[in-house]
Amino acid sequence: MALITDEVVSQLKEEFSTLANPVRLAVFSQALALPESEQVRRLVEELGALHPQISTESYNFVLDKEKVEGLGIARIPAVAVMGAEKDYGIRFYGVPSGYEFGSLVDAIVDVGSGDSGLSDETRTALGRIERPVHLQVFSTPT
């Protein structure tokens, strides 16, 4: 059975219709250790089927060490939302359900449109920052 309902599928297809650039979704799971991480893999694969600009890659957290380290994946389930050439550093950890699912969809749209939606003023200020800054947003499903 599909995880994304038909109603949501049609909404998502409309949202994704604005995707101008390719979006890569890399999902990291481990069925044996964490069964719910498999749900996330299925969810990501369903998202990938909704638009030709979205491609998906599935990795095993234990076996695919090179990818895990290359993308800096710290735990599972994890989803990296990337452009074709550029990794913006966007990672989702945990099961993206409820409000988090909306955030995941927003991240796909931001990457695929190539526009973060930030003002010019903010972009200029951020451009002056000289070292990497790690932002973590914690949420719960409700």
Added chain:
Amino acid sequence: MEVTGYPDLARRYRVSSVPKTVVGENVEFVGAGPESMLLKHVQQAAGDGAPAV
């Protein structure tokens, strides 16, 4: 980050209300705010600009 699956992180970053945003290791705020506020926190965490209010 959906935190229910990661009690270790919830403890480490003292997540009691959500959404909670942690910038770097020591700058944090709860809830949503304007873009300018987020920028201030990022600048503070980068050691660049005025301290966040």
